[in-house]
Amino acid sequence: MLDSNGFTRPQYETIVVDLTAKWQELFGSDSDTSAHSVAGVLIRLMAFFLDLIYKLAEKVYNSQYLSTATGVSLDKIASNFGLYRNPAEQAIVDLSFTGTPGFVILAGKMFKTTDGKIYQLGSDVLLSASGTGAGTAYAMETGAQYNVPANAITSQVEPTSDIFTVTNPQAVENGANIETDxxxxxxxxxxxxxxxxxxxxxxxxxxxxxxxxKSVQVVTNNTMAVDSYGNPAKTIHVYVDGGEEMKIADALFNSVSAGILMVGSHTETMTDAAGFSGNVVAFDYATKETIFVTVDVTTNNDFEIDGVDQVKKAVNDYLGSVPMGGTVRFSYLYKYIYDNVNGIVVATVKIGTKADSQAMTDIPLTQFSIATTTADSLVVTKNGN
Incomplete structure (x- = not known):
């Protein structure tokens, strides 16, 4: 029904009731319209297809509004504002090597983390006379799951004795999932x-x-003195959660007004339209604040073999949704766990900033921090084990 309150889709049961009433109006009130009668079967068959049509009408109606549009319909609304859905991004990482001096690590050589995330070297790396070298590697697939902490990529997929060690000195931040609705x-x-x-x-x-x-915070110091965050006078300090460093620098270069000094530990030198290459752009990534999470689940037969990993993913998905400087609410974890993991009868969740001080309480993050977990800080037990 479409009226001044908008579009209201009738439920399947309502359609059955309306069709039944119309049938009895046309063929008599004593007509048999029970579920297994000829009339009842015909009514429910028509109701089934009418329900599909009403659902389609509802989607068409909702597709014109930003708050209710989904998928391609939302993409088309965004394009009216000059915006397009961000695609999934491949994680890119700089690797450092030690090994036999003069040995060439060929492009395509693969390295991995302890949990099996694989990265492929993009070009040949010649180890120096001191046996060191560096090169850029690319995740085998797109997605934020390939964002890993520093010193996490430490193994060769196909080991060779001429490579002694491999590691990523910096955390990987630039992998991204396709942008959600x-x-x-x-x-x-x-x-x-x-x-x-x-x-x-x-x-x-x-x-x-x-x-x-995922989120951005900007601190401006318009005074002639150092502010409470330690920023120099007349500066702007941008904090970013996620994204590739060079792309962030480019966005800042094209949005921050000329003459404003940017501060931060991550710096890039940009070239302007006149060819001057001395424009320095600076910013900081959000600080990662480790959250300790303990989840104990009581399960039934619907709990899947990888259910524990599903619980861990649900926890990390929620923490990833908490904005920079936000509050980690322990009660929200229950919804993520129950909604995404089958076979859980009861779940008990405790969180904390230290392993020995976990409780059923919320955790406010510091202003420029995001919540994260490590292999040691996230513990899931099943039926007490």
Whole structure:
């Protein structure tokens, strides 16, 4: 039904009731319309297909609104604002090697983490006279699951004795999943809200368009003294959760006004349209705050073989949704666990910032921090084991 309150889709049961009433109006109130009668079967068959048509009508109606559109319909709304869904991004990592001096590590050589995430070397690496070298490797697949901490890539897929060690000195931050409907809709709202507003909001909007970026905070120091965060006078300090460093730098270079000094530990030198290459862009990634999580689940026969891993994924998915400087709410973890893992009868969740101080309580993150877990900080037990 479409009226001043919008579109309301009748439920299947309502359609059956309406068709039954119409049938008895046409053929008599004593007509047999029970579920197994000829009339009843025909009514329910028509109701089934009418229900599908109403569902389609509801989707068509909702597709025109930002708050309810999904999939391709949302993509088309976003394109009206000049925005497009960010694709999944391949993680890129710089690897450091030690080995036999003069040995050439060929492009295509694969390295992995202890949990089996594989990265492939992009070009040949010649080890120096001191037996050291460095090269860039690419994740075998796209996705944020290939973002790993520093010193996590330490093994060869096919070992050779001429390579002694391999590691990634820096954490991998640039892998990204395809942008979800909720994330794209948020960017559309942000872009629409910030076009006529302050330069700070413009910077946030620009950086949020970088694939893999989940949240942004900007600290401006408009005074002539060092501020409470340690930022020098007349500076801007941008904190970013996720995204590739060079793409973030490019977004900042094209959104921060000329003459404003940017500060941060990550710096890139950019070339402007006139060919001057001395433009320094700086920012910081959000600090990772390790959250200790203990989950004990009581299960039934529907609990799958990899159910423990599913619980861990549900926990990490929730923590990844907490914005920079937000609050980790332990009660929200229950929804993520129950909604995404089959076979759980009861779950007990405790969280904390230390292993020995976990409780059923919320954890506020520091202003420029994001929540994360490690292999040791996330413990899931099944039926007490």
């Amino acid at each position: 909720a994330e794209l809709a948020h960017r559309v709202r942000l872009a629409n809200d910030t076009k006529p507003s302050s330069p700070v909001n413009g910077v946030i909007s620009a950086v949020m368009e970088v694939p893999g970026v």
